[in-house]
Amino acid sequence: MIIQSKSHPYSVESFDDLASALDASSLPERSHWLVDQVLLQHHAAAFRGRLPELRTVLIEATEERKSYEAIGPVFLDLLGKGLKRDGNLVVVGGGVVQDIGCFIATVLARGIGWELVPTTLLAQADSCIGSKSSINIGSFKNQIGTFYPPHRVLLCPATLRSLPWDEIRSGVGEIIKFQLLTGESEFRELMRDLASLSGQPQAIAKWIHRSLEIKKGYIEEDEFDRGRRNLLNYGHTFGHAYESATHYGIPHGIAVVLGMLTATYVSIQMSMTDHAHFDDVRTQLLPWCEPYGDLLAKVDLDEVVLAMRRDKKNTVDGVNCILTRGFGKMEKRRVDIDRVVAPSLQAFIKRELH
Ligand SMILES: NC(=O)c1ccc[n+]([C@@H]2O[C@H](COP(=O)([O-])OP(=O)(O)OC[C@H]3O[C@@H](n4cnc5c(N)ncnc54)[C@H](O)[C@@H]3O)[C@@H](O)[C@H]2O)c1
Known part of the structure; x- marks a missing residue:
């Protein structure tokens, strides 16, 4: 499926297993990874050998982490690990990690390439397309945001087997x-x-x-x-x-x-x-x-x-x-x-x- 967007068209591609979806990401030698840490525990075998330690940031999928206040250290972590304008960010997780990843990809160097591997049912059936990012500030939920779609969505329904x-x-x-x-x-x-x-x-x-x-x-x-x-x-x-x-x-x-x-x-x-x-x-x-x-x-x-x-x-x-x-x-x-x-x-x- 191809989605048309004012930013750029992007594809939604389906995979039978998580490892194949991860392998399909572009630019593996240049990509940085933002990954839901709970997901990593559930699917350790699929991730084994696929996450370069020096270019990976693990994140907890909570509303507190999805906030303007908490997102600064994630930027610093990714910049410290060498993410630059010509880089690519692969975001692996549900709607929380998607929102954080999309926001970072939109504003870092005024927009870098990013790809999304959605891993919750909500993210696969809904939020993975539509371009939105939403970030919390203080007690205000989803009040800061952008429109900037990923360059590809790599979809794997089998990942849902571990979802509560x-x-x-x-x-x-x-x-x-x-x-x-x-x-x-x-x-x-x-x-x-x-x-x-x-x-x-x-x-x-x-x-x-x-x-x-x-x-x-x-x-x-x-x-x-x-x-x-x-x-x-x-x-x-x-x-x-x-x-x-x-x-x-x-x-x-x-x-x-x-x-x-x-x-x-x-x-x-x-x-x-x-x-x-x-x-x-x-x-x-x-x-x-x-x-x-x-x-x-x-x-x-x-x-x-x-x-x-x-x-x-x-x-x-x-x-x-x-x-x-x-x-x-x-x-x-x-x-x-x-x-x-x-x-x-x-x-x-x-x-x-x-
Ligand atoms: N940007 C958008 O268009 C959009 C649309 C709807 C909702 N949202 C946002 O999405 C967030 C909710 O996202 P969500 O419902 O996808 O859940 P989530 O990202 O909060 O994840 C829910 C829980 O499932 C875990 N998890 C993720 N994938 C898993 C897997 N495959 N197996 C086991 N555990 C897994 C996470 O670690 C977390 O504990 C809210 O913050 C909401 O505001 C964004």
Whole structure:
């Protein structure tokens, strides 16, 4: 698959095993490596003999490390190990390591070549294309960022065998979003396939590729997220508020699923859809959220509303969110917090999560 970008076109190539993906990186004699240290432990055999010690930086994939404050030492480490303008950075990890690597590749020497080996389901099915980097500063999440795609994406679904089940479900959340945005038959086919997913995550390869095909359509039309790409935020306005109110106790993609259910519920209040559609989607999605639906049911509603008021995309009295008229019919709408959002959240959280 080739993705068109205002920076440069880039390819997404698939590999059967991690070692082959690592071997396929360009310029092995000039590349520096930024690698998720947990991943390295899980796949030590694939990495053996492939990481030049003097040109490798290992990193912990945490939100603290993905911050403006913590990223300076990573720059220094890579510069100290000789990374220069004509170099190439191979980034191996999930969304956290991707965000750090993309940010560094964008600003180091005003832009160096970089390649990405995404290793979580979320990174493989979603974040590996689309050009974005997002870095935290202080308590503000993802507030600093750039648009700069990798030069190649080297994709290996077999790497997911070591990924914890919650992280798999987090990636599934974004995959569900892409199918809900596309249409009813696609969504139902996905839900049938997911029923047999547990214990064999490699079976999800088909849905990784379908998700990327769908995302490609959005980002090639609106790479800088000023129009149609906004629809990919379906579930995110409420999901982010749930993540924030639970102090990131809910994995991102699962919060997005809960957010999509909330958006569907709010859409009923806005006379855009009916309760039958909500019940249909709810019955299928809620099992994917356990036990986090129960966690959300205990959350302080005021915290959620406060998080929405603080979100930079919203104002104190209005929320900009993606609502739905049914499968494949999403629309960006502005919704009043006090009159619509707060009462809808109250009813959704208290009544619809069991
Ligand atoms: N830039 C974008 O477009 C974009 C899009 C969505 C999300 N994000 C960001 O991505 C981050 C979340 O990323 P994520 O969900 O990919 O997870 P992650 O990078 O936080 O990784 C989750 C955990 O899995 C481990 N891990 C990674 N690969 C593994 C593997 N194959 N086997 C075993 N363990 C493995 C990591 O060490 C970590 O402990 C958030 O910071 C979010 O803001 C970025």
